[in-house]
Amino acid sequence: MLKKVIKYSLGIIVICFVAYNAVYIKKLNEVKVTENKLFDAKAYAHNYLYKKLPVALNNTIQIDKLLAHIRTNAANAFKTYSHGQNIGDVGYFLVGGQGQIVNIDDNDVLVKSDNGLVIKLAIQYIFGNAVRDAPGLISMNEFNNTMDMNNISGEINKIIKNEIVPPFIVKAKKGDKVAYKGCIELNQSALKLQNIEVIPVFLKIEN
Amino acid sequence: MSAQPIYLKVAKYQSLIALFILCLALSFLSDKFLTASNTWNVLRQISVNICISVGMTFVVLTAGIDLSVGSVLALSGAITAGLLKSGIELPGSNLFIGFTISGAILAGMVTGSLLGCFNGWIITKFKVPPFVATLGMLTIARGLTMLWTKGYPISGLGNHFAYIGSGWLLGIPVLVWIACITVVTAVFISNKTIFGRYIFAIGGNENASRLSGININKVKLMVYSIAGLLAAVGGIMVASRLDSAQPNAGMGYELDSIAAVVIGGTSLSGGRGSIPGTVLGAVIIGVLNNGLVLLDVSPFWQQVVKGLVILLAVIVDKANSKVE
Numbered sequence: 170m171l172k173k174v175i176k177y178s179l180g181i182i183v184i185c186f187v188a189y190n191a192v193y194i195k196k197l198n199e200v201k202v203t204e205n206k207l208f209d210a211k212a213y214a215h216n217y218l219y220k221k222l223p224v225a226l227n228n229t230i231q232i233d234k235l236l237a238h239i240r241t242n243a244a245n246a247f248k249t250y251s252h253g254q255n256i257g258d259v260g261y262f263l264v265g266g267q268g269q270i271v272n273i274d275d276n277d278v279l280v281k282s283d284n285g286l287v288i289k290l291a292i293q294y295i296f297g298n299a300v301r302d303a304p305g306l307i308s309m310n311e312f313n314n315t316m317d318m319n320n321i322s323g324e325i326n327k328i329i330k331n332e333i334v335p336p337f338i339v340k341a342k343k344g345d346k347v348a349y350k351g352c353i354e355l356n357q358s359a360l361k362l363q364n365i366e367v368i369p370v371f372l373k374i375e376n
Numbered sequence: 377m378s379a380q381p382i383y384l385k386v387a388k389y390q391s392l393i394a395l396f397i398l399c400l401a402l403s404f405l406s407d408k409f410l411t412a413s414n415t416w417n418v419l420r421q422i423s424v425n426i427c428i429s430v431g432m433t434f435v436v437l438t439a440g441i442d443l444s445v446g447s448v449l450a451l452s453g454a455i456t457a458g459l460l461k462s463g464i465e466l467p468g469s470n471l472f473i474g475f476t477i478s479g480a481i482l483a484g485m486v487t488g489s490l491l492g493c494f495n496g497w498i499i500t501k502f503k504v505p506p507f508v509a510t511l512g513m514l515t516i517a518r519g520l521t522m523l524w525t526k527g528y529p530i531s532g533l534g535n536h537f538a539y540i541g542s543g544w545l546l547g548i549p550v551l552v553w554i555a556c557i558t559v560v561t562a563v564f565i566s567n568k569t570i571f572g573r574y575i576f577a578i579g580g581n582e583n584a585s586r587l588s589g590i591n592i593n594k595v596k597l598m599v600y601s602i603a604g605l606l607a608a609v610g611g612i613m614v615a616s617r618l619d620s621a622q623p624n625a626g627m628g629y630e631l632d633s634i635a636a637v638v639i640g641g642t643s644l645s646g647g648r649g650s651i652p653g654t655v656l657g658a659v660i661i662g663v664l665n666n667g668l669v670l671l672d673v674s675p676f677w678q679q680v681v682k683g684l685v686i687l688l689a690v691i692v693d694k695a696n697s698k699v700e
Contacts, residue, residue, distance in 0.1 A: 191479025197465055200472040315620070316528045 208317040214324035217307070218300075218333075218370065225304040226350050226371060229265035233286050236362055239355070247357050252305030254298070254318075258358040261303035264367065265350040267375070270343055277366070278338075280347055289366045290349060292334045295326040299368050303352035329368065337372040346375040387696045391640055391656040398660065402667040409670055416549060420617070422662030423555035424449075424610045426655055428629060429636040430562045431492075431606030433654040434599045436637050437566075437579045439646025440499070440506035442600065445607040445633055446626035447517035448491045453611030454521050456484030457530040457621035460537060477537050485608045491517055492604020496597035514630070521623050531620030541617030551613055558606065562651045575599060579646025635682065636661050639689040643697070660685075 230250055238246040251260025268282035277289040301307055301322045312318045341347065350371035355361075386393070402409040428445050435442045460480035464473040475483065491513060498509040543550045566572040574595045577585040586592050610629070615621040640657030642649025664685060668678045 187478075187482065191476055191482050193474045193476065195472045195474065197467060197470045197472045200463075200465075200474075310532075312532065315531055 210320035210324045214321050221306050229263045229350050232264040232266040253302050254309050259356050261299045262353050263303040267348045270345045290369050291366050295330045298322045299352035299354045300325050348373045348375050395660050406670040418662050418666045419552050420549050422658050423551040424613045425632050426555040426658045427558045427606045428610045429633040429654045429658050431603035432633040432637050435603045436642050437575050438599050439579045442603045443510040443630050444513035446629035447514045448488050448604050448607040449611035449626035451517045451521045452484040452488040452608030453615035454524050454621040455487045456480045456612050457615050459483050484612050488604040488608020489601045493601040496600030500593035500596050525623040529620045529622045538619045635686045
């Protein structure tokens with residue numbers, strides 16, 4: 170009988186000890202005050218595009234220079250100019266360039282530079298993480314979960330489509346000279362250097 | 377005393393021989409295989425499968441099967457991560473219950489054990505075949521995981537929790553330590569305790585065991601609870617390794633663990649097998665996976681090869697049984 174009492178008492182002590190060290194209790198309103206509010210991806214994206222990114226745009230590389238570098242030494246070009254959230258083969262680049270508009274359709278604006286390079290400025294289907302990741306300004310560690318980070322890309326792409334592209338498109342016409350800055354995605358193991366699509370973040374007609 | 381035929385002597389060590397041949401072949405085919413970093417990488421990868429497979433071995437030894445371990449792993453990992461990250465809010469009483477790392481881990485392990493216990497209860501109480509009962513739990517636990525996580529990963533669990541998955545202790549990855557402790561405990565239980573003997577007895581002949589006074593239902597309940605508990609340990613290991621709990625974690629893990637058990641020589645009809653054999657089976661699966669990746673074999677072919685290896689293991693096991 171005594172043995173059983175000792176056994177159960179020890180068991181209860183262990184459970185109490187574990188439970189005491191397992192949880193802590195606070196007032197909910199105190200926790201709510203200190204806790205971060207729900208992540209606002211839209212506000213974050215707005216601040217990123219209009220406050221943080223313009224500073225980074227001073228450091229864009231000219232797209233023709235980048236492509237020449239990639240053709241001679243892709244690994245070094247990726248190491249020097251690309252950013253990304255993973256260690257895979259995909260790299261995002263912040264690029265700039267000038268040229269003449271040679272075609273405008275519902276999806277893209279084709280721009281040909283003086284040296285003959287033709288790129289596509291995306292105006293309709295703006296997807297992916299290029300603008301979020303290319304400047305290397307956002308780290309995954311800033312966020313509590315990957316969903317928040319993915320939502321930023323969605324909001325950035327929406328702002329580009331709704332606020333950056335439309336003022337340009339209403340004025341742009343074939344033959345206009347245009348200066349652009351934007352982001353591109355390249356896969357080092359499957360390089361495709363023709364008809365590169367640029368997600369624009371800055372567009373200016375220079376006639 | 378008659379001498380054992382040479383075939384049986386070889387058959388006893390067939391998994392070890394297979395592993396040796398596999399390692400030898402891979403070391404010739406890939407210069408990266410026999411490197412320290414790759415070896416640690418393989419050991420870390422197989423640690424999770426070893427934990428799950430140990431639980432599966434107990435289940436298979438009783439002539440049962442547990443198809444729910446992958447989903448239980450996901451739910452337990454998600455519960456641990458969710459409690460650690462967000463705790464429990466009780467708005468009615470204006471209380472917030474926060475969980476320390478040990479508390480969250482404990483909650484995850486209790487979750488796994490309870491789900492396993494539920495499996496055992498369904499099997500013993502309603503005489504539902506283990507295949508069907510655990511198939512049901514596979515879906516239930518996956519659904520609960522989706523509900524708990526709302527379909528999104530729970531990440532950013534903190535450096536202390538991530539240490540379990542990526543840290544080192546005395547020059548060995550923490551995950552490997554956990555697997556070792558699990559194996560040693562399981563070997564002790566299976567070889568040195570009455571409960572271990574009961575497991576083998578039930579798998580060997582359930583009716584005879586019942587007639588000899590073994591409480592079959594109680595033993596089975598405990599066996600499935602252990603399988604659930606070890607799946608939960610696997611879930612915590614995975615969540616810690618990735619620093620996030622993924623709602624689709626553990627998909628297909630049940631097949632890997634069954635493969636490890638079968639390759640390790642445990643008979644699917646129960647009563648015969650061993651924990652060290654299962655560990656060897658898990659190592660073979662792990663080395664095979666690693667080797668196929670190093671040799672740049674397409675993931676589709678990898679599945680084909682793994683399936684063929686499992687089939688081969690079962691065929692060899694059947695042949696051994698006949699000879700014996």
